[in-house]
Amino acid sequence: MFFCKFDYTDLFCLFRTNRNSFVEWGTHLSLEEYLSRESLLASLPFTSEKFTVWVLVPRSTPETTTNIFSACETFVRPALVISSSLQKQTCYSIASVFTPAEHRKNGYASYMMELLGKKLKENFQEVGFSFLYSDVGPVFYSRHGWKVFEHKEIQFNIENENLNNITSDTTNVTQLSYTDIEELTKYDSSLIEKENEFSSTIYKVVVLPTFECFEWAFERSKFYAKIKGLKEPNIWGAKVTNKEDKIIGFAFWTYSFTDKILQILRIRSSDTNTTKLLIQQAKLYASYYNFKKVTVWNPNLKIFAETAIIEGGELVDRAKSLPSLAWYNNNKGSDEDKVKWILNENYAWC
Structure with missing residues (x-):
């Protein structure tokens, strides 16, 4: 061979x-x-x-x-x-x-x-x-x-959830397009380099999130939307800012039209309240396509501890x-x- x-x-x-x-x-x-x-x-x-x-x-x-x-x-x-x-x-x-x-x-x-x-x-x-x-x-x-x-994930089941009280028109929440995500990705990568402490006893490895890998996922979603005759998504995430207009959290996501799941690809949050706002926005955009779930892989449980409970999330082990x-x-x-x-x-x- x-x-x-x-x-x-x-x-x-x-x-x-x-x-x-x-x-x-x-x-x-x-x-x-x-x-x-x-x-x-x-x-x-x-x-x-x-x-x-x-x-x-x-x-x-x-x-x-x-x-x-x-x-x-x-x-x-x-x-x-x-x-x-x-x-x-x-x-x-x-x-x-x-x-x-x-x-x-x-x-x-x-x-x-x-x-x-x-x-x-x-x-x-x-x-x-x-x-x-x-x-x-x-x-x-x-x-x-x-x-x-x-290989854990938090699943937010929204199939029977009333989302009427969630709106995209929130003062400190901004929806993200391609251009927004390209800039935020550079910001995210710069923070990742600064955040991890050095250690002589452990090796920490990070696959850096780049705009190219997000674009690949977005184009894949758009392809399936087109095949199914649906309107192509144009919102790929949300960010949260404080009163000084400083970014305190963001989430990027993609749409799985075959599984009816909105998949959060990357999430950064400063606290559980910010996380809650980001999950609410993800649910809102999932509902536009009648999706059943929002998922987050291997979440930082410090920013999800209360939010997962409040928002109806369930922490499970993935089988695939x-x-x-x-x-x-x-x-x-x-x-x-x-x-x-x-x-x-x-x-x-x-």
Whole structure:
């Protein structure tokens, strides 16, 4: 078997791997729509020049694009590794691990992940870690080096909730468009670098939230709205300011039209009252599409302690999209059990 990679410009290979994976991730779409979605997402800045397709193929025909045993994708993303100092590094986000039905139960996916882990670790001086979100439980990827991290979420069920008392016209609350979020993302990243204390006993890793990753999620939502003949969303979050017009909290979200869930991708809040205002705005915009839930992944419970109860939230363990991380600094004498994933929120998923 031969393991090789293609960048996003190799459209034929991308077309073939997407065509293969349609049976798994093409839910609610025709094949043409699915390929169109993947082509759109591949053209965005989040993907352009940062995206690689990896394929396991027969050694006898390494150039083949028709006989792919297993495949996956990686995205290069900015990250921080914080210990006794702060290091700006990159990390790999792994997605779309797929083996065609006719090649399953032969160990191809296991072999591919083993080879991928070795390839990614070769660049450990520049790349501190890689991560993925498992939909096949905690065992498979853990066996190959990706340790499962916390996977809780708060679910706000709004299906039967009366939201008539919530309004978007609130003095200190502003709804956010694309442009607003681009500026806030830069502000957020600058704060993240300043907030985390140094430690010689633990490694804290952060996948930095960038506008490109939010744009990718927004365009995905807009695609589904168009397919369903719905009005495309134009509000992607909300911010809260105090009397001095200083930002004290914000939330960015996306719309899952297939699951009828508004997913909060990133939330920053100074207190529980600010959190309450942000959750109310998320509920309001979820209700415009008759969604059933608002979700927040791995929330900071300090800013949710009272709000979750007041707003009817329930803290649960997720059964899917389990965040899993492989740490590549082991040969520097660090222990992967001392790695803490900071801001393990929904924006990192792809």
